Amino acid sequence: xxxxxxxxxxxxxxxxxxxxxxxxxxxxxxxxxxxxxxxxxxxxxxxxxxxxxxxxxxxxxxxxxxxxxxxxxxxxxxxxxxxxxxxxxxxxxxxxxxxxxxxxxxxxxxxxxxxxxxxxxxxxxxxxxxx
Numbered sequence: 506x507x508x509x510x511x512x513x514x515x516x517x518x519x520x521x522x523x524x525x526x527x528x529x530x531x532x533x534x535x536x537x538x539x540x541x542x543x544x545x546x547x548x549x550x551x552x553x554x555x556x557x558x559x560x561x562x563x564x565x566x567x568x569x570x571x572x573x574x575x576x577x578x579x580x581x582x583x584x585x586x587x588x589x590x591x592x593x594x595x596x597x598x599x600x601x602x603x604x605x606x607x608x609x610x611x612x613x614x615x616x617x618x619x620x621x622x623x624x625x626x627x628x629x630x631x632x633x634x635x636x
Contacts, residue, residue, distance in 0.1 A: 507625040509602045514630030517592055521634070525587040527602030527627055536560065539607045539614035540578065540585045543621060544632070546598040553618030555587055558607050565614040570596075592634045602627035 513525040525542065541556030555576040556565045564576050575588045589596065603623030607613035616622055 507604050509604060509625055509627035511600065511602045511627040511630040514600060514632050516633040516635065519593055519634055519636050521592050522588070522590045523592065523632060525589070525600055525602075525630060525632075527585050527587075529583045529604060537607060539605050539617040541565075541603050541605075541614060541618055541623070542576065542585075542587045543601045543603055543618075543623065544596075544598040545601065545629075551601070551621055553603075553621055556614035556618045557585060558613040560607075561613065563613055565612045565618050567618060589632075592632075594634050594636045597632060597634045599629045600632050601629045 508530045509527055510530060511525060511527050517523055537560035539556045540559055541553060543551050543553050545551040554570050555574050557576045557578050559578060566574060573591045578585045604625045605617050605623040608616050
C-alpha cells in the first residue's frame with residue numbers, strides 16, 4: 506500500500522504562484538512509476554495535470570496547463586513537487602497526488618494523466634485562486 510501525503514495548497518490571487526509537494530512515505534525504493542498531480546472541482550471529473558516518470562525524469566504536462574505548471578522530483582526524499590505559476594480562477598480545485606504504472610511506449614506517463622490511471626491517491630489539498 507502506497508501512502509501519499511500532499512502539502513502546499515492555499516489561497517492566492519490570479520497571476521500568483523503556489524507550490525504543491527507530495528511525499529510517498531511507504532515506498533521502500535523510488536522505482537519506476539508515474540507520480541503526478543490531478544485536480545477536481547465539484548461536479549466535474551478528476552483531471553490529470555502533470556506527471557513525472559520517476560526512473561527517467563520524463564515529464565508529461567497536458568496542454569491545459571502547459572507553460573504554467575512544472576513538475577519535478579527529489580528521489581532522495583521520495584517527493585514530487587508541482588510548481589504552479591500564473592494561476593487562474595479556473596485552477597481552483599482539490600489537488601490530489603497520485604501514483605500509478607508507466608507505459609512502455611511513447612511518453613511513459615501520458616496515459617496515466619490522460620486516462621487518470623492512478624492506483625493510489627493522497628488525501629488532497631485545496632487550491633483557491635481568486636480573481
